[in-house]
Structure formats: structure tokens, C-alpha cells
Amino acid sequence: MKIEWKGREAINNIKPYSPGKAIDEVKKELGLEIVYKMASNENPLGPSRLAIDAIKENISNIHIYPDGSSLMLKKEIAKKNNIKIEEIIIGNGSDEIIKLLGESFLEEGDTIIMGDPSFSEYDYIGNLMGAKVKKIPLVNFAFNLEDILDNLDDSVKIIALCNPNNPTGTVIGKDELIDFIDRIPEKIIVVLDEAYKEYAGENFYSGLNFIKEEKNNVLVLNTFSKIYGLAALRVGYGIGSESLISWITRAKEPFNVNVLAQVGAKAALNDNEHIKNSIDLNEDGKVFFYKEFSNRGFEYSESGANFIWVDIKNDSKLVFEGLLKKGIVIRPGNVFGADTHIRVTIDKPEINKYFIEMLDEVIKEI
Ligand SMILES: Cc1ncc(COP(=O)(O)O)c(C=O)c1O
Structure with missing residues (x-):
């Protein structure tokens, strides 16, 4: 007979960490060629x-x-x-x-x-x-x-x-x-x-x-x-x-x-140039997103980081799924207990723009 294992009681209380979806996983699942990961706050300029x-x-x-x-x-x-x-x-x-x-x-x-x-x-x-x-x-x-x-x-x-x-x-x-x-x-x-x-x-x-x-x-x-x-x-x-x-x-x-x-x-x-370029890119992206979110009446919190937490006034799970089909991975707010928020990592200008266009499409389709 197979043993039914039971671990420490404390472990029983742990909810497994749900990481941002990996690019290859999304490509394979949805048959997409290009996927933008705006879910885990990585640096869009890559490594130093x-x-x-x-x-x-x-x-x-x-x-x-x-x-x-x-x-x-x-x-x-x-x-x-x-x-x-x-x-x-x-x-x-x-x-x-x-x-x-x-x-x-x-x-x-x-x-x-x-x-x-x-x-x-x-x-x-x-x-x-x-x-x-x-x-x-x-x-x-x-x-x-x-x-x-x-x-x-x-x-x-x-x-x-x-x-x-x-x-x-x-x-x-x-x-x-x-x-x-x-x-x-x-x-x-x-x-x-x-x-x-x-x-x-x-x-x-x-x-x-x-x-x-x-x-x-x-x-x-x-x-x-x-x-x-x-x-x-x-x-x-x-x-x-x-x-x-x-x-x-x-x-x-x-x-x-x-x-x-x-x-x-x-x-x-000590790669100060890489750090400066990364900060500059992030600042520009922030300004762009603030403007786009304001235009749509979406409330956001001023960010001191490389992502923005924004209330997109729609079910974050549906928005997450809709964006995924268009090749964009974000973090839905429901994993943080906030059903109409998303967290989006600031990326390069062309990707930020694509994200906004796709967000509009997804919300229209909901
Ligand atoms: C606030 C905060 N602390 C720590 C970490 C973990 O960083 P590391 O990759 O160094 O484990 C993260 C990663 O997302 C984070 O957001």
C-alpha cells in the first residue's frame, strides 16, 4: 500500500508561491511567437x-x-x-x-x-x-x-x-x-x-x-x-x-x-552607466503610463519602483487572461487580494505602448 505522506503542520499552511508565468511556457501554451513579460519587475535593458x-x-x-x-x-x-x-x-x-x-x-x-x-x-x-x-x-x-x-x-x-x-x-x-x-x-x-x-x-x-x-x-x-x-x-x-x-x-x-x-x-x-540608463528608461516609461492611465480614468499609485499598481476597473483575472492571449504577461491584483488592480512592469517605450493598446482591446472584449 502506498503511504499517504503528511508533512509538518506548519508546511500545510503554506500556499505555493505563484511566480509570474515564464515566457517559454506562455509561448508553448498559446502558440505565440513573441511574449512580453511585464510580470516580475526585471530590467528590460538586460544584464550589465x-x-x-x-x-x-x-x-x-x-x-x-x-x-x-x-x-x-x-x-x-x-x-x-x-x-x-x-x-x-x-x-x-x-x-x-x-x-x-x-x-x-x-x-x-x-x-x-x-x-x-x-x-x-x-x-x-x-x-x-x-x-x-x-x-x-x-x-x-x-x-x-x-x-x-x-x-x-x-x-x-x-x-x-x-x-x-x-x-x-x-x-x-x-x-x-x-x-x-x-x-x-x-x-x-x-x-x-x-x-x-x-x-x-x-x-x-x-x-x-x-x-x-x-x-x-x-x-x-x-x-x-x-x-x-x-x-x-x-x-x-x-x-x-x-x-x-x-x-x-x-x-x-x-x-x-x-x-x-x-x-x-x-x-x-559599479556599472554606473547601466544603472543610469535603466533609471532613465524607467522614468520615461513611468511618465508615459501615468498619462495613459490618467486619460482612461484609472487610479494608480505613484511608484518608486519599476512597476505600476493600477486600478483598471475591470476583473484583473480576465484582464490577465486577455493580455496573455495577446502575448503580454502581467500580475493580476487578485493574487494580492485586489480584484480590479494589476501590477505592470515598466518596459521599453514600444512595449509600453503595445501594452496600452492591448489593454484597451482586452477591456473592450470583456
Ligand atoms: C520586495 C522584494 N523583495 C525581494 C525580492 C526577491 O528578490 P531576489 O530575486 O533577490 O530573491 C523581490 C522580488 O520580486 C521583491 O519584490
């Missing part, structure tokens, strides 16, 4: 050239285990941010660091607080570790920091703030953030997930400032998957106090980041 060159140079070294501490990459990040290497952890994507954080700190019965809607990995680690996940509804698409403060109790171990937030793109203002961090008890870890910070503009107030002021309970997360265009390499990093980082590092696998990811990320970090 410097990263590609570094990867090519190192491709024949893949028979050797990578440096388990990613020291060369850490040194480069430390230099760029004027911090110590002991304040850095490199992960197989920032996803891995989120998971390691949960594994190092969350006990059963602890609470993790996050926004709703916000990035689902925080929900995942809470459930994975048998902790409670408290979701605080956003107000006007932004974190309600007062509501979060009102919800603190002894069980709260972690507060996760994506800044800018995914999926709404909203940015927390400097004064509001400083005031919030000041009011959080030191024993609660505040994650400032800054996956999109490069797009957030000059007034963005990074959590790095708190690390430099020796706030021991702040963990800043960054990734090479977005503006650096290295999503498939899987590399991200966390910055925090030496003590916090040393605990998270204990939970890490010995060789978590592969050699191509390490050298690619190191090269991309």
Missing part, C-alpha cells in the same frame, strides 16, 4: 555588460566550489556603502536571506508583521516557521505605520517593510521612517526590503542610515535581480549589525551563492 564579461571569464572555473563567504563581492559592497564586511550577508537571491532570517529568529508562536498587500515571502517564512503572520492593511496603497505600532505585543519578532513596496510601489518618507524606527523596541527586527531602491529617486531614505547609526535591529535587503538585471543568477544581500548578520549567517548553507553569481554581481555593482 560588465557582468556578462566577468561571467565569461570565470565560466571555466565551475568545477571548483565557490567561496562560501562571497568575500570579494562583500568587499565591493562594503567599499561602495562604507560599511564593514561583517555587516553583510550574501544570499542566493534576497529570498534566501528572508528565509534565513526566519530560520534564525522565528520560534513557533512568534509573530511577524507585514503589510497587506506586500511581498509574499514574509508570509511564507512566518508560516514555514510556525509563527503567526499579522497582515496590516495598507492605507492609500502605503504602509500604515501607526497601525503597525498599535499591533505590537511581546510575540512580535519581525516587522517587514518593503520600501518601495511591492506591489504598490509606494515609498516611506524620511521623517515617517525615522520616527517609526525610533518607536520600535530594540528586540524587534525591522526588515527594510529595498529591492527597488535604485528607482526610488533622490529623496529616498535608505535603511543604511540606521545601520550607520548603529541601530542593531534593522536589516536592509538589496538585490541584484532588479536594476542590475541579474535575476537568473540569484544573488542578493543583507546589511545589518555584526551581531544580527552573524546569527543569520549561522543558518546559511556553506556554498549558497555560485561563482558566476558572485563575479557577475561584483562587476555589475
Whole structure:
């Protein structure tokens, strides 16, 4: 007789992550030749050239285990941010660091607080570790920091703030953030997930400032998957106090980041031209989308990221399916509990224009 397996109760509560559909999958399913993926906030300009060159140079070294501490990459990040290497952890994507954080700190019965809607990995680690996940509804698409403060109790171990937030793109203002961090008890870890910070503009107030002021309970997360265009390499990093980082590092696998990811990320970090071009392209796309959405009376939230969260006043699932048939993948809001919203990644001008044309067609057809 076959065994009917039953895993840990905590795992039972985890809803599988629903990733943006892969291009090849959509092409095959729908018999399409061209598919535009505007669903996962990747960089439409592709990877930094410097990263590609570094990867090519190192491709024949893949028979050797990578440096388990990613020291060369850490040194480069430390230099760029004027911090110590002991304040850095490199992960197989920032996803891995989120998971390691949960594994190092969350006990059963602890609470993790996050926004709703916000990035689902925080929900995942809470459930994975048998902790409670408290979701605080956003107000006007932004974190309600007062509501979060009102919800603190002894069980709260972690507060996760994506800044800018995914999926709404909203940015927390400097004064509001400083005031919030000041009011959080030191024993609660505040994650400032800054996956999109490069797009957030000059007034963005990074959590790095708190690390430099020796706030021991702040963990800043960054990734090479977005503006650096290295999503498939899987590399991200966390910055925090030496003590916090040393605990998270204990939970890490010995060789978590592969050699191509390490050298690619190191090269991309200082590719200022690629970063500038990516920001400029994104700004132009934002202006275009804001205008087009306004013309149609669609409410959107101002984005500090490379995507826009917009209310298209129609069933997001139907719009998602309609766009898919026309070769465009977006994120429907229903996966975030918002039935008439979509999240669309800003792409190159001609693709943004095509998206708007197809959106009009799909909505007419509904
Ligand atoms: C807010 C946020 N944090 C983290 C990540 C994960 O990034 P990585 O590719 O580094 O795992 C994402 C990816 O979409 C994200 O939106």
C-alpha cells in the first residue's frame, strides 16, 4: 500500500508561491511567437555588460566550489556603502536571506508583521516557521505605520517593510521612517526590503542610515535581480549589525551563492552607466503610463519602483487572461487580494505602448 505522506503542520499552511508565468511556457501554451513579460519587475535593458564579461571569464572555473563567504563581492559592497564586511550577508537571491532570517529568529508562536498587500515571502517564512503572520492593511496603497505600532505585543519578532513596496510601489518618507524606527523596541527586527531602491529617486531614505547609526535591529535587503538585471543568477544581500548578520549567517548553507553569481554581481555593482540608463528608461516609461492611465480614468499609485499598481476597473483575472492571449504577461491584483488592480512592469517605450493598446482591446472584449 502506498503511504499517504503528511508533512509538518506548519508546511500545510503554506500556499505555493505563484511566480509570474515564464515566457517559454506562455509561448508553448498559446502558440505565440513573441511574449512580453511585464510580470516580475526585471530590467528590460538586460544584464550589465560588465557582468556578462566577468561571467565569461570565470565560466571555466565551475568545477571548483565557490567561496562560501562571497568575500570579494562583500568587499565591493562594503567599499561602495562604507560599511564593514561583517555587516553583510550574501544570499542566493534576497529570498534566501528572508528565509534565513526566519530560520534564525522565528520560534513557533512568534509573530511577524507585514503589510497587506506586500511581498509574499514574509508570509511564507512566518508560516514555514510556525509563527503567526499579522497582515496590516495598507492605507492609500502605503504602509500604515501607526497601525503597525498599535499591533505590537511581546510575540512580535519581525516587522517587514518593503520600501518601495511591492506591489504598490509606494515609498516611506524620511521623517515617517525615522520616527517609526525610533518607536520600535530594540528586540524587534525591522526588515527594510529595498529591492527597488535604485528607482526610488533622490529623496529616498535608505535603511543604511540606521545601520550607520548603529541601530542593531534593522536589516536592509538589496538585490541584484532588479536594476542590475541579474535575476537568473540569484544573488542578493543583507546589511545589518555584526551581531544580527552573524546569527543569520549561522543558518546559511556553506556554498549558497555560485561563482558566476558572485563575479557577475561584483562587476555589475559599479556599472554606473547601466544603472543610469535603466533609471532613465524607467522614468520615461513611468511618465508615459501615468498619462495613459490618467486619460482612461484609472487610479494608480505613484511608484518608486519599476512597476505600476493600477486600478483598471475591470476583473484583473480576465484582464490577465486577455493580455496573455495577446502575448503580454502581467500580475493580476487578485493574487494580492485586489480584484480590479494589476501590477505592470515598466518596459521599453514600444512595449509600453503595445501594452496600452492591448489593454484597451482586452477591456473592450470583456
Ligand atoms: C520586495 C522584494 N523583495 C525581494 C525580492 C526577491 O528578490 P531576489 O530575486 O533577490 O530573491 C523581490 C522580488 O520580486 C521583491 O519584490
